[in-house]
Amino acid sequence: MKLLIIEDDKYLSDSICETTKEMFEAEQAFDGEEGLFLAEQNIFDVIILDIMLPSMNGYEVLSNLRKQNITTPVIMLTAKDGIDDKIQGFKVGADDYLVKPFHREELLLRLEAMVRRLGNLLKENVITFKDLKLNIKNKTAELDGELLKLNGKQFDLLEYLINNKNAILTKEQIFDRIWGFESDTSMTVVEVYASNLRKNLKKHGYDQFIKTYRGLGYMLADSGD
Amino acid sequence: MKLLIIEDDKYLSDSICETTKEMFEAEQAFDGEEGLFLAEQNIFDVIILDIMLPSMNGYEVLSNLRKQNITTPVIMLTAKDGIDDKIQGFKVGADDYLVKPFHREELLLRLEAMVRRLGNLLKENVITFKDLKLNIKNKTAELDGELLKLNGKQFDLLEYLINNKNAILTKEQIFDRIWGFESDTSMTVVEVYASNLRKNLKKHGYDQFIKTYRGLGYMLADSGD
DNA sequence: TTTTTTAAGGTTGGTTTAAGGTTGACCCTC
DNA sequence: GAGGGTCAACCTTAAACCAACCTTAAAAAA
Numbered sequence: 001m002k003l004l005i006i007e008d009d010k011y012l013s014d015s016i017c018e019t020t021k022e023m024f025e026a027e028q029a030f031d032g033e034e035g036l037f038l039a040e041q042n043i044f045d046v047i048i049l050d051i052m053l054p055s056m057n058g059y060e061v062l063s064n065l066r067k068q069n070i071t072t073p074v075i076m077l078t079a080k081d082g083i084d085d086k087i088q089g090f091k092v093g094a095d096d097y098l099v100k101p102f103h104r105e106e107l108l109l110r111l112e113a114m115v116r117r118l119g120n121l122l123k124e125n126v127i128t129f130k131d132l133k134l135n136i137k138n139k140t141a142e143l144d145g146e147l148l149k150l151n152g153k154q155f156d157l158l159e160y161l162i163n164n165k166n167a168i169l170t171k172e173q174i175f176d177r178i179w180g181f182e183s184d185t186s187m188t189v190v191e192v193y194a195s196n197l198r199k200n201l202k203k204h205g206y207d208q209f210i211k212t213y214r215g216l217g218y219m220l221a222d223s224g225d
Numbered sequence: 226m227k228l229l230i231i232e233d234d235k236y237l238s239d240s241i242c243e244t245t246k247e248m249f250e251a252e253q254a255f256d257g258e259e260g261l262f263l264a265e266q267n268i269f270d271v272i273i274l275d276i277m278l279p280s281m282n283g284y285e286v287l288s289n290l291r292k293q294n295i296t297t298p299v300i301m302l303t304a305k306d307g308i309d310d311k312i313q314g315f316k317v318g319a320d321d322y323l324v325k326p327f328h329r330e331e332l333l334l335r336l337e338a339m340v341r342r343l344g345n346l347l348k349e350n351v352i353t354f355k356d357l358k359l360n361i362k363n364k365t366a367e368l369d370g371e372l373l374k375l376n377g378k379q380f381d382l383l384e385y386l387i388n389n390k391n392a393i394l395t396k397e398q399i400f401d402r403i404w405g406f407e408s409d410t411s412m413t414v415v416e417v418y419a420s421n422l423r424k425n426l427k428k429h430g431y432d433q434f435i436k437t438y439r440g441l442g443y444m445l446a447d448s449g450d
Numbered sequence: 451t452t453t454t455t456t457a458a459g460g461t462t463g464g465t466t467t468a469a470g471g472t473t474g475a476c477c478c479t480c
Numbered sequence: 481g482a483g484g485g486t487c488a489a490c491c492t493t494a495a496a497c498c499a500a501c502c503t504t505a506a507a508a509a510a
Contacts, residue, residue: 188455192504214377376465416490
């Protein structure tokens with residue numbers, strides 16, 4: 001799962017990275033504009049957002065996101081514990097709140113709660129699509145009692161598709177999610193991986209559910225016609 | 226949706242393009258005359274108009290447009306924040322105002338507000354014509370529970386017609402909107418696409434609503450006689 | 451070794467062109 | 481004003497073209 005940390009204190013940001021690295025793969029932004037830009041890609045599972053930030057404050061970032069209908073859960077950080085901040089934070093759509101300084105475990109608890117609330121239970125390591133079961137923890141996939149042999153990025157792609165089934169994902173989104181923004185790999189790898197994934201699902205006829213929308217992207221569809 | 230940016234500062238213009246590229250497809254004009262010419266095509270959803278411009282200033286461009294009964298919403302930009310400018314801007318028909326320098330998110334907010342005011346909610350991904358439903362996000366069209374197979378530009382054409390129903394659109398407008406100004410394709414493609422679209426709608430009898438007005442253009446009419 | 455990336459050629463299907471057919475406005479003649 | 485001719489605008493079809501995508505395999509990296 002991917003976490004975005006928007007926090008200008010580099011030391012704190014790194015420390016959050018460290019704390020959460022068992023659960024999340026983290027990206028960092030060090031000012032509001034950069035954070036908003038990254039968050040707009042809509043490829044994160046959770047965002048940790050500081051309030052006091054250079055170039056654009058946390059409230060602005062958040063309300064901007066929500067206006068764009070981006071509903072990624074957000075945990076806001078602030079040095080102040082005033083009730084006003086909380087009110088304003090929740091009003092613009094924050095899902096949780098954390099007062100600095102906080103304990104490592106407290107952050108972890110809230111992150112877990114956040115993700116659990118989403119339905120993506122952290123303890124629940126299995127996601128499914130029809131009879132296909134993915135075990136997130138072991139990175140194994142199973143269909144009809146048979147173990148599919150999916151390598152790392154193939155698994156990631158399938159997981160991303162399942163978590164967004166019946167919605168078109170552009171090649172850019174897939175690339176940003178799996179390869180990362182600053183990767184200098186060519187975007188055509190996405191096609192290669194789509195092809196390989198289909199090949200691996202073909203034996204069970206599940207390749208039909210991965211559809212290509214020419215000029216738009218890919219979609220995992222419930223109905224395969 | 227299409228946005229026209231009339232701004233002589235190339236750097237700023239490009240930056241607006243970048244900022245809005247998730248929402249809009251932008252065209253750029255770098256002086257007043259060019260801007261007026263493009264705006265007269267009447268194919269844009271919003272116009273961003275600078276006041277200080279070579280060859281013709283923003284006020285002239287705007288009042289010229291309004292005299293021609295072109296009501297595309299306009300957001301004016303200016304380096305000055307004098308109240309006089311605002312008054313003059315609104316008097317000639319600007320819909321909103323932005324003082325340079327401005328923040329990326331301020332522009333986005335105003336654009337959103339503008340479009341929302343239009344009734345074209347950004348969040349609203351579905352537009353309809355009678356029993357025909359277009360999902361803008363998936364680029365899919367549905368009629369009587371059946372999915373229509375429309376390729377990219379056919380979909381764009383239908384979308385444009387629905388957004389302008391009961392109004393005649395000239396072939397030039399359609400061409401400029403869908404193929405773009407500088408396309409070197411021949412204008413007769415419009416006829417081909419009108420034909421193909423009618424063929425695809427014929428099964429449901431909806432071809433009758435696309436009417437040809439010889440020498441004028443096409444119109445999607447509520448009443449099919 | 452296994453996984454990831456690049457490169458290259460093949461395939462598909464949307465887009466454009468071209469060519470011939472149809473329609474309707476306009477004019478002329480009776 | 482009825483009939484007919486003419487022409488430009490428009491319709492329709494189908495083939496040619498081209499960019500997006502697929503697939504494979506070899507090279508590079510881990």
